[in-house]
Amino acid sequence: MLDALTSGFSTPTSENRLQYFRILIGVACFVKFALALLHRGWFRLERGGYTHYALKHRMGEEQADLISTTYRPVVAIRLLASVAVICGVEPKISALLVLCGLFYELIYEYRYNTIYMALMVACLLPAGNLGTGFSFSDRISSTNAWAQFLAVLITLDLYWNGVWLKVRSPHFMSGLLLAQYVHGAEEVKDRLPYKEFFYPRPVLKALDDSPAGIKKWRFAAQATIVLEAVIPIALFVPQARPWAISIGLLLHTGFALLKPRGIIGFSIATLASYILFVP
Secondary structure: OHHHHHOOOOOOEEHHHHHHHHHHHHHHHHHHHHHHHOOOHHHOOOOOOHHHHHHHHHHOHHHHHHHHHHHHHHHHHHHHHHHHHHHOOOHHHHHHHHHHHHHHHHHHOOOHHHHHHHHHHHOOOOOOOOOEOOEOOOOEEOOOHHHHHHHHHHHHHHHHHHHHHHHOOHHHHOOHHHHHHHHHHHHHHHHOOOOOOOOOHHHHHHOOOOHHHHHHHHHHHHHHHHHHHHHHHHHOOOOOHHHHHHHHHHHHHHHHHHOOHHHHHHHHHHHHHHHHHOO
């Protein structure tokens, strides 16, 4: 990071780092888009549905109808574009289409993980060599240095901004937030038309909403903060990098189990960024 800044982003890097990342971020977006279409997701913005109702009251009926009309073409195009990003077919044009699809989603569902994924896809646009298909360059050059720097910076911000928000939240720091979230999800799971949460029974038994269980949740919450603060730093250190990658993989697997499955694409995108911490 410091070398890139002091050299005006002319620091030599392995061009294939960003090319591998292009494939992985494409996979992350494909997973996100595919999961969004499960269980009648194709009909999500139909007139008479809740999302259309919420849009109508927030933006007016005319704009809500316009968004509902364009919804299906957009979700189809962005899904195909994510496949094109993976396959390296006109990668910058495909990435731009995926980016537009992510921004479109923010109109009716504003989520931080969607913003992060949009920013990571946007990092592909200033790259000099994204590769074509599944062929990778073995050159060392500064062609992708600026794009790689941006992606690493965004991931650093993701982790450390998350740490800042969690530390400032007494509700999270106490462990009560996690305990209430899991307890609430477990209470309503049988009312959902599909299985959204995957909480192993031993975890529910050990980490319940009792005072003893909340103490364990408090430890889990504070351990998460420490890990999120340390992982980005450890990724820069060659000796600590294998440990950082392993812990990050376990941490994001936990996130994917704890939260709705729509978070899986975000976890893949975050883990994909790890390869960019190496020049």
